[in-house]
Amino acid sequence: MEDKLVTLAIRTYQRAQMIKTELEKNGIETVIHNLNTENPEVAVGVRVRIKESDLPRALGIVEKIESAWEKEKTKNSPKLGGQILIPIDLDDNIKEVCKYGFYFAQKFNTKVVFLHAYFMPAFNISSNNDINTYALADSEMIRRTMSTMNADVDNLKNLINRWISTKEVADVKFNFELKPGVPEDVILDYCKKENPNLVVMGTKGKVSGKGDMIGSVTAEVLEGCTVPVVAIPINGNFKQPEEVKKMAFLTNFDQKDLIAIDEAISLYKKDTLELFFIHSSDKKDKWDEVMLTGIKNYFANHYPNLKTEYALLKRDESLDQIHNYLKENRIDLVALNTKKRSLFARFFNQGIATRLLFNVDTPLLVMHM
Numbered sequence: 001m002e003d004k005l006v007t008l009a010i011r012t013y014q015r016a017q018m019i020k021t022e023l024e025k026n027g028i029e030t031v032i033h034n035l036n037t038e039n040p041e042v043a044v045g046v047r048v049r050i051k052e053s054d055l056p057r058a059l060g061i062v063e064k065i066e067s068a069w070e071k072e073k074t075k076n077s078p079k080l081g082g083q084i085l086i087p088i089d090l091d092d093n094i095k096e097v098c099k100y101g102f103y104f105a106q107k108f109n110t111k112v113v114f115l116h117a118y119f120m121p122a123f124n125i126s127s128n129n130d131i132n133t134y135a136l137a138d139s140e141m142i143r144r145t146m147s148t149m150n151a152d153v154d155n156l157k158n159l160i161n162r163w164i165s166t167k168e169v170a171d172v173k174f175n176f177e178l179k180p181g182v183p184e185d186v187i188l189d190y191c192k193k194e195n196p197n198l199v200v201m202g203t204k205g206k207v208s209g210k211g212d213m214i215g216s217v218t219a220e221v222l223e224g225c226t227v228p229v230v231a232i233p234i235n236g237n238f239k240q241p242e243e244v245k246k247m248a249f250l251t252n253f254d255q256k257d258l259i260a261i262d263e264a265i266s267l268y269k270k271d272t273l274e275l276f277f278i279h280s281s282d283k284k285d286k287w288d289e290v291m292l293t294g295i296k297n298y299f300a301n302h303y304p305n306l307k308t309e310y311a312l313l314k315r316d317e318s319l320d321q322i323h324n325y326l327k328e329n330r331i332d333l334v335a336l337n338t339k340k341r342s343l344f345a346r347f348f349n350q351g352i353a354t355r356l357l358f359n360v361d362t363p364l365l366v367m368h369m
Contacts, residue, residue: 005031005049008058016046022065028054052290056298063258082110085196087187087217090116090152094202096234098160098169101200103241104267106170108197114156114176117186118149149178184220191227198267199227202234203357203364219357222366223338228263231357231364238363239332244268248276248326250336250356253291256369258298260337263367265303268333275299276329277310278322288312323360335365 011019013032020030033047050058084105088094098112105112153176163169179186191199203218218231232238239245247268251257265273279292292310299308309329313321326334334356356364 003051003053006052006055008048008050008055009062010047013046016048019048019062019065023048023050023058023061026057026061028058028061055291056294056301059258059294060298060302063256067259082108083194083196084108084110084112085115085187085191085194085199086112087115087117087183087199087201087221090149090156093234094156095163095168096238097200097202097232098163099240100230100232101198102170102172102174104198104200105172105174110172110197112172112174113194113196114174115187115190116149116153116176116178117181117183118145118178119180153178183217184224187217187221188224191225196227199225199229201229201231203231216357222357222364225366226368228267228365228367231366233361233363238361241268244332245272246274246276246329246331247333247335248278248329248331250278250280250322250334251292251295253279253288253295254337257295257337260335260367260369261299263369264335264365265306267365274307274309275303276331277308278313278325279311280313280322319355319360322356326360326362331362333363333365334360335367337367337369 009016009019016032020032023030028050031049033049084101086094086097086101088097101112157176160169160174164171177190179190181189187199199221201218201221203216222229222231247264249257249261249264251261261275265275277292277295279288281288289312292312296308296310299306311325313325325331336356
């Protein structure tokens with residue numbers, strides 16, 4: 001059977017030539033096709049094409065090349081802030097979230113930062129219309145608000161120190177940050193500034209009714225954050241990181257999925273890890289099977305100790321098929337790579353991360369590669 005050519009990537013002519021050179025160094029025959037056939041001298045983009053059988057190996061090579069380009073482009077951007085961020089409400093039941101976050105802080109040899117966002121009471125301007133003059137009631141309300149928050153923080157500090165002393169959570173340094181503002185905005189702004197290694201958040205998990213989805217802080221952070229986020233269903237029966245044995249990865253066959261899967265494996269790495277690749281689509285497509293098998297083969301070669309499975313599921317707006325698959329295979333963690341989405345896009349169309357958040361009771365790892 002003839003080994004047909006497939007499109008690996010569409011890039012500028014200069015980048016396509018660089019990719020072609022690197023692939024051919026690795027023994028992969030590469031062809032470049034100009035997209036602008038009417039005016040080939042105008043290089044609007046070219047296709048990098050290879051044999052279908054070379055696809056799994058070529059994907060890995062291209063990801064390394066483009067990852068290096070990305071590092072070069074962002075070498076002056078903020079480095080990882082050396083912290084695990086845990087956004088909380090001060091009245092939360094945070095023990096399970098603490099266990100999760102402190103585990104990764106110990107793994108990365110870093111600290112935990114608890115971030116709490118609070119609303120500042122509105123001021124009443126005095127009768128002389130002086131904007132700098134406030135009623136005594138305003139000052140008293142602010143004082144009480146800050147006093148209550150500080151007391152809650154002291155109580156949580158004592159509680160966490162007790163958990164550390166009894167070895168219920170890992171022994172790592174931690175501190176609290178209290179910032180005024182809307183929670184999701186405060187969290188996203190903090191991540192942009194401090195660039196933590198990981199964000200660990202609690203969530204209600206599977207809920208009934210769309211009303212529970214509106215205003216979800218965790219959903220907003222999943223969609224808008226630029227660092228990895230783990231969402232934990234605090235009311236569910238889930239496994240801590242060291243107990244995770246089965247990880248499902250939702251893939252759309254994007255090249256950056258490979259980097260995301262590597263990141264997920266490095267976070268939860270253990271020799272007995274089982275990896276389940278899931279792709280959902282509206283119709284059965286033979287090319288989907290080829291791509292999914294190619295990804296599976298790639299990881300079988302690069303991670304020979306990992307057991308891998310794959311599934312092609314029919315797309316279901318309610319996510320029932322995915323939920324049933326996770327339940328039947330006793331999946332401990334769902335991971336996916338997603339692009340940061342604008343507020344406009346999030347308002348009119350929920351992303352897959354948000355829909356999973358409200359339709360499954362399994363911890364969710366969301367990355368933005």
